[in-house]
Amino acid sequence: MSDQWPDSASITSAGRKRRRGFRPVPLRLLLPNIVTLIALCLGMTAIRLAIEGSIEWAVSAIAGAAVLDGLDGRIARALKGTSRFGAELDSLADFLDFGVAPAFVLFVADLHVVKSFGWVAALLFAMACGLRLARFNVMLDDPDQPLWRKNFFVGMPAPAGAIVGLLPIYLRFGFDLSAPAPGVAVVESLYVMAIALLMASRVPHFSGKSIGRVPREHLAVFLVGVAAALLLVFVFPMQSLVAVTLAYLVSIPFAIRRYREMDRATP
Template sequence: MTARRRRFRAVPIRLVLPNLVTLAALSMGLTSIRFAVEGKFEIAVVAIVIAAILDGLDGRLARAIRGTSRFGAELDSLADFVDFGVAPAMILYFSSLQEIKSFGWFAALIFAIAAALRLARFNVMLDDPDKPAWHGHFFTGMPAPAGAIVGLLPLYLHLSQVGGVSGIKVPVPLEIGYVILVAFLMASRIPHFSGKKLGRIPREYVIVVLFGVAALLLLLATFPMEVMVVLSLGYLATIPWAIRRFRAYERADERRAVVAESDPTAPGLRPVAPQS
């Protein structure tokens, strides 16, 4: 009897909570597919945004309460593929890409496959012990949640309304090209900024940050599609800056390597942030 009881060890609640958040995000991704099939695309977009927010919370929650686990990491990766690979592809296809059935479905497939490749590479790179510390400031390729949010930009434009004027209908061939471009950014090795190093806010900026977050939430509630257009374009605008900063770090590493090779006893060989 004692041996049988040992098989069912108690699991700490701190290991369960992050997985519940991940499952909630997965539920939102699946729900977005349902609303896309029903033609309720605005609700489907909101579900994807909620899934992205929950995805950003589960990892931080796990680290904060020391609830990280291998099971949680695998569950998170599978949920991300559904939420940010399959669901956005289905939303895009049912909303407009199906007007050119073969090419539209091809673009949706490429998007989902790119998200799967991006997530697989991310899991593999976690185990790289030789990665410089400054790599933590960047993602290799566009993150899957960002790819899902940015990839839906044509739909935001179509659903947005400013001053009672209906939104912009992006031509389907142009939308297909845009979706494939976002898929390329996810599968590529182009660096993107990572927000995972953001942990503490300077005391003097707390009020400013709280005000900014509250204002953003109010704007999202009032003008959801319009705000998503601005956020998507703003994120795309950061890509050249991320590439520039990444290359600056690489050049700084190369200079230190040259100095170390010529004079191993030279001071100042510790990694430092590059000058812009």
């Protein structure tokens, strides 16, 4: 009878094998993913707000998702909580937050005036965002790229594409403009297509990841500047987003020139 029952050693070994799949996960790995999921919720909420007609709040939700997207990676690096799972989750959330949600908000707000043409522009925007994120994931595994290229994005990054692509809405609500006429909606659709092209292209853009520490002697000026920027965004949100968008568009030629200079200097 004793041969029919497993001994205590085999029972202990089987229990250990079962427990391996339920190992506790450190909080430093969970926190960045929680931030990413909150950003994902904001993207979904932007779609709901657009359906309900609250376009300004939908834009605010997308802008909030962009802020959280900039934080989750920094939190992961600071806590040494980076993981392949987190990178994949972040990419999927970015596609919804900065591809699907902005395209839907743009179509509901303005582009629906030109019907199918506006819908094509929205579709191209979402597809370009997906292509941009897929290429970014592939380039992460490239060990041969020089270190200086980490200061640049290849193609407009997805969060920037979403913020810049929503410029027609900022102009409309920030300056109390009426609903666009069909001719204006065609121009807006062409603008959205141009931003989609920048996302899918290989045009270099400056990367905020290269921003380092603030010198101690400039700390007070930096804090005052940040406080002033936050106040402007709070009091004049749409006008501030117009200024941010235009400043970003102006920086693109400088990024191209700097990228070419560094590329020529690389052996």
